Amino acid sequence: MSLSLNSSFSRQLRQEADPIFNAIYEHPFVQGIAKGTLGREQLIHYVKQDFEYLNAYMRVYGLGISKCTDRQDIAMFNDKIGFILNSEVHPHHNFCRVAGVSYEELQGYPLAPTAQHYTKHMLSVAAQGTLGEIFAVLLPCPWTYMESAARIIRDVQPGLDHPFYEWIRFYGDTLIQPRMQLLCDRLDEWAVTASPQEKERMREHFLISSQLEYKFFDMAYTLQDWPVQVLGGEPVEH
Numbered sequence: 656m657s658l659s660l661n662s663s664f665s666r667q668l669r670q671e672a673d674p675i676f677n678a679i680y681e682h683p684f685v686q687g688i689a690k691g692t693l694g695r696e697q698l699i700h701y702v703k704q705d706f707e708y709l710n711a712y713m714r715v716y717g718l719g720i721s722k723c724t725d726r727q728d729i730a731m732f733n734d735k736i737g738f739i740l741n742s743e744v745h746p747h748h749n750f751c752r753v754a755g756v757s758y759e760e761l762q763g764y765p766l767a768p769t770a771q772h773y774t775k776h777m778l779s780v781a782a783q784g785t786l787g788e789i790f791a792v793l794l795p796c797p798w799t800y801m802e803s804a805a806r807i808i809r810d811v812q813p814g815l816d817h818p819f820y821e822w823i824r825f826y827g828d829t830l831i832q833p834r835m836q837l838l839c840d841r842l843d844e845w846a847v848t849a850s851p852q853e854k855e856r857m858r859e860h861f862l863i864s865s866q867l868e869y870k871f872f873d874m875a876y877t878l879q880d881w882p883v884q885v886l887g888g889e890p891v892e893h
């Protein structure tokens with residue numbers, strides 16, 4: 656398919672989200688990664704929440720697969736599920752090692768308010784939206800991390816002695832780039848034939864996911880939780 660007119664829809668969305676991407680980079684959680692100063696409780700809260708977030712993210716891929724008419728799109732989602740299961744555990748292991756806890760003991764916790772908001776946002780778009788809307792709601796996740804990590808590499812030039820070296824290299828590295836590009840390309844192709852109304856929904860999903868990326872770091876930094884503890888904060892069976 657020709658990428659002519661709308662080939663820049665993803666760039667247009669990225670441009671519009673520029674203040675959000677900048678605010679994410681400036682957020683004390685991301686700056687705490689850059690400076691290697693994040694606290695143990697913040698790392699633990701992040702990993703507990705992100706483990707569950709990534710489970711939901713894979714379910715969104717599954718719902719995406721249910722809407723694919725093309726084998727290449729199925730292969731793209733399949734590759735992304737494999738990437739989360741097999742590779743995206745490394746940055747979590749990095750945080751766990753610094754916090755001095757095992758990964759297993761941080762799994763199965765209930766979602767805090769912002770993680771709940773973000774996962775429900777993605778799952779509702781996945782259930783109700785088109786494949787193009789699913790591309791849009793998913794894209795800020797790899798994009799914000801890739802850019803934040805690339806900026807940390809540029810600004811801090813972390814060496815092997817940096818406590819979060821692995822996390823930074825994982826997201827700033829070239830492995831993520833081609834996968835993200837594929838999702839951008841599919842979003843751009845979709846936008847070529849999408850109606851103005853659908854494109855507006857895609858735009859809204861992209862911007863809300865970008866805002867929720869900021870809120871997710873803020874949730875981890877402030878140890879955000881529900882106002883009243885009724886579950887005892889223990890892991891729960893799903």
Ligand SMILES: Cc1ncc(CO)c(N)n1
Nearest residue numbers: 705708796797800868871
């Ligand atoms: C909340 C969140 N956003 C993005 C990523 C990167 O995949 C992640 N692991 N978690």
